[in-house]
Amino acid sequence: MCKKNGSNKVAIVTGAGQGIGLSIAKKFLKEGLNVAFIDNNERLLNTVKNLYQDDTKTLFLLTDVSDKQSVKEGVSTILHQWGRIDVLVNNAAIRKETPLEEITEEEWNLIISVNLGGTFFISQAVVNTMKQQQRGRIINVSSFGGQFGPLTSGAHYSASKAGQITLTKVFARSLADQGITVNAITPAAIETPEMDNMDPEKLNKMKESIPVKRFGDSEDVSDMVLYLSSPSASYITGATFDINGGLLMR
Numbered sequence: 727m728c729k730k731n732g733s734n735k736v737a738i739v740t741g742a743g744q745g746i747g748l749s750i751a752k753k754f755l756k757e758g759l760n761v762a763f764i765d766n767n768e769r770l771l772n773t774v775k776n777l778y779q780d781d782t783k784t785l786f787l788l789t790d791v792s793d794k795q796s797v798k799e800g801v802s803t804i805l806h807q808w809g810r811i812d813v814l815v816n817n818a819a820i821r822k823e824t825p826l827e828e829i830t831e832e833e834w835n836l837i838i839s840v841n842l843g844g845t846f847f848i849s850q851a852v853v854n855t856m857k858q859q860q861r862g863r864i865i866n867v868s869s870f871g872g873q874f875g876p877l878t879s880g881a882h883y884s885a886s887k888a889g890q891i892t893l894t895k896v897f898a899r900s901l902a903d904q905g906i907t908v909n910a911i912t913p914a915a916i917e918t919p920e921m922d923n924m925d926p927e928k929l930n931k932m933k934e935s936i937p938v939k940r941f942g943d944s945e946d947v948s949d950m951v952l953y954l955s956s957p958s959a960s961y962i963t964g965a966t967f968d969i970n971g972g973l974l975m976r
């Protein structure tokens with residue numbers, strides 16, 4: 727059994743407007759944590775706000791993780807409201823499948839600045855608070871694509887996800903003696919609304935290639951995030967956890 731997260735604890739989840747991020751944020755709320763939902767999509771953020779708003783337990787912040795100033799303002803709003811930050815989940819990302827030869831400079835910069843820059847800037851912004859507390863958990867949602875190279879995603883996406891795994895180790899090593907752990911997870915083929923628009927035949931083929939013969943769901947991911955953010959995981963840092971149904975065994 728995992729020791730429970732405390733009820734005055736504060737978690738930040740980036741990209742919490744839908745998909746895996748929303749599932750993680752909901753899991754933290756259920757566990758009694760205070761949760762800051764961060765997203766740069768106002769429509770998504772308003773929808774989840776209408777569903778999950780609780781005056782004392784939630785904050786909904788329209789923040790672009792790739793914009794250092796926007797991140798700084800978001801983090802200071804959270805500190806003003808709750809005075810502490812226990813868990814940061816770097817989940818916000820953009821995935822594109824653009825072929826190698828067609829990736830423009832603009833698209834390259836966008837993907838790297840959101841997926842990798844966003845992870846760096848918000849982690850940097852919470853570290854002082856976590857150091858003062860002598861406790862903290864940072865979980866970076868990377869990807870199978872960052873380990874294996876692209877199957878269905880572009881070079882920029884895979885490179886950004888590989889970068890997140892290295893950032894995880896850099897932060898983990900420099901914060902390990904301060905009660906702060908930093909870990910990465912590497913999901914693959916998690917069922918999200920995006921799949922609704924994909925060719926059923928292609929989806930079936932994908933499913934058949936997964937050793938456990940099913941797609942993952944966002945609960946498979948959020949359960950692992952919850953464990954890594956709990957006191958039970960205090961001896962785990964700098965690690966990368968695969969959530970991929972056996973697609974990559976290493």
Ligand SMILES: NC(=O)c1ccc[n+]([C@@H]2O[C@H](COP(=O)([O-])OP(=O)(O)OC[C@H]3O[C@@H](n4cnc5c(N)ncnc54)[C@H](O)[C@@H]3O)[C@@H](O)[C@H]2O)c1
Pocket residue numbers: 740741742743744745746747764765766767770789790791792816817818819820821840844867868869870871912913914915916917918
């Ligand atoms: N779904 C999968 O199969 C899968 C597989 C491997 C890894 N992942 C990783 O899991 C994470 C979540 O994936 P998902 O499928 O739920 O994605 P998604 O696209 O459904 O959700 C991503 C969220 O991030 C938000 N976002 C995008 N740019 C942002 C920015 N600049 N600032 C703040 N928020 C921003 C979006 O608005 C969206 O709400 C990503 O890091 C992704 O790389 C997903």
